Amino acid sequence: MKNIYLIGFMGSGKTSAGRALAKKLGLRFADTDLLVQKLSGLTAAGFIKKRGLKAWRKAETAVFQTASALDGRVIALGGGIMPTKTLEPLFRRSGITVYLKCCEDGLLKRLTGSLERRPLLGDSPVCLRRTIARLLKQRRPYYEKADLKINTCGLTPAQTAARIAEALEQYENYPHK
Ligand code: S3P
Numbered sequence: 001m002k003n004i005y006l007i008g009f010m011g012s013g014k015t016s017a018g019r020a021l022a023k024k025l026g027l028r029f030a031d032t033d034l035l036v037q038k039l040s041g042l043t044a045a046g047f048i049k050k051r052g053l054k055a056w057r058k059a060e061t062a063v064f065q066t067a068s069a070l071d072g073r074v075i076a077l078g079g080g081i082m083p084t085k086t087l088e089p090l091f092r093r094s095g096i097t098v099y100l101k102c103c104e105d106g107l108l109k110r111l112t113g114s115l116e117r118r119p120l121l122g123d124s125p126v127c128l129r130r131t132i133a134r135l136l137k138q139r140r141p142y143y144e145k146a147d148l149k150i151n152t153c154g155l156t157p158a159q160t161a162a163r164i165a166e167a168l169e170q171y172e173n174y175p176h177k
Contacts, residue, residue: 001071001072001173001174002071002072002094002095002096003067003068003070003071003072003073003074003075003094003095003096004021004027004073004074004075004095004096004098004164004168005075005077005091005095005096005097005098006018006021006074006075006076006077006098006100006164007077007079007081007082007083007097007098007099007100007143007146008079008099008100008101008102008143008152009079009102009107009132009135009136009139009143010079010107010111010118010120010121011102011107011110011111011114012079012100012101012102012107012110012152013100013102013110013152013155013157013160014031014076014077014079014100015031015033015076016157016160017076017100017152017157017160017161017164018031018074018075018076019157020157020158020160020161021074021160021161021164021165022073022074023161024161024162024165025074025165025168025174025175026175027072027073027074027175028072028073028074029073029074029075029076030067030070030073030074030075030076031075031076032060032063032064032067032075032076032077032078032081033060033076033078035063035067036056036059036060036063039059039063040059043117044056044078044117044118045116045117045118045119047059048119048120049119053120056080057080060077060078060080060081061081061087064077064081064087064090065090068090068093068094068095069094071094075095079139080120082139082142082143082145083097083142083145083146084142088145091145096147096148096168096171097145097146097147097148098146098147098148098149098150098164098167099143099144099146099148099149099150100150100152100160101143101149101150101151101152101153102151102152102153103153104129104132104133104136105153106152106153106154107132107136108128108129108132111128111132112125112128115128120135148164148167148168150163150164150167
């Protein structure tokens with residue numbers, strides 16, 4: 001059974017919905033941010049501050065490549081891992097990709113209190129809306145390549161997990177609960 005990859009912008013609920021989905025379907029869960037943290041001893045924010053964004057991209061991509069060799073896992077990917085030209089074949093080969101889509105107002109609300117943990121967003125709440133809009137514009141075309149798209153605005157993790165499970169019913173060999 002292929003993996004289930006959850007992709008999307010920071011704050012879209014990948015980790016919390018991913019955990020809920022794994023529990024619901026009786027599958028194992030992994031999160032690329034946490035896997036890098038386990039290997040490096042640094043949180044994503046700490047890693048980026050200390051070693052830079054380029055090193056972070058390399059580390060999270062390596063972790064994604066390793067995790068893609070497993071199967072039947074629910075894997076929440078850091079917001080910077082997307083089906084880009086280089087990674088799209090790996091996404092397609094090894095998993096079903098689900099884009100957790102959240103409106104900009106929803107993201108703003110969810111991210112306002114967590115700037116310290118997200119160096120890419122800067123430290124000014126005043127500029128946050130613009131930063132979100134700029135990054136989303138760059139990333140949306142890649143996120144949109146996902147096999148499934150789920151709108152998470154206003155949903156709890158359990159509700160998001162239920163929507164994903166429902167959408168997965170069209171695939172054979174997936175636990176349907
Ligand atoms: C990033 C998202 C973060 C983390 C890092 C970079 C991004 O993960 O990987 O801070 O570039 O969007 P979450 O999407 O889990 O917050």
